[in-house]
Amino acid sequence: MRLIGNVLWFILGGLVMGLAWWLVGVVAFITIVGIPWGRACFVMGNFSFFPFGKEAINRKELTTRGDIGTSGFGMLGNIIWFLLAGFWLAVGHVFSAIACFITIIGIPFAIQHLKLAGIALFPIGNTVVSKEVARAARAANAQAQVNTLRQR
Incomplete structure (x- = not known):
């Protein structure tokens, strides 16, 4: 089912928005200062x-360790990102979502566009993993928190 969804997604809008991300990434790399943002754009x-x-x-949620992207510098980077490119990529995803919502069959694609719009606003400090890995990381974090609370 994932394969069919991904193929349909790619043909019906994913290609355009993926290329938009890559275009912003290329511009970021050209500026040299924007390399960290460019890397996030390609991911x-x-x-x-x-x-x-x-x-x-969030990488901190995944690895249980902080890094520069999940620290205050990452927050500053996300603010700069939002002002320069994040807002516009999010707008592109929102318009794509509206176009998908018009057709009933496009609703799952519209929901995915809205998720990507949220990510477009603040991508620094995030990484992409399979749903199973994300679920396992969240379960491990929840179990660690339960263990900490039980020890009190």
């Missing part, structure tokens, strides 16, 4: 090409 662009069966997750 999210690949995700935008074939999103079904994958999920964006």
Whole structure:
């Protein structure tokens, strides 16, 4: 089912938005200063090409360790990103979602566009993994929190 969803997605809009992510990534790389944002653009662009069966997750939630992208610098980077490119990529995903919502069969694609619009606003500190890995990471974090609460 994921394969069919990804193929239909790619043909009916994923290609355009994935290329938009890559275009922003190329511009970011050209500026040299924007390389961290460009890297995130290519990761999210690949995700935008074939999103079904994958999920964006915060790296701190995944690895239980912080890094520069999940720190205050990452927040600052996300603010700069939002002002320069994130808003416009999110608008593109929202318009794509509206176009998909018009047809009943396109509703699952519209929902995916809205998820990608949210990611487009603040992508720094996130990574893309399979849904199973994201689910396992969240379950492990929840279990660790339960163990911590039981020890009190």
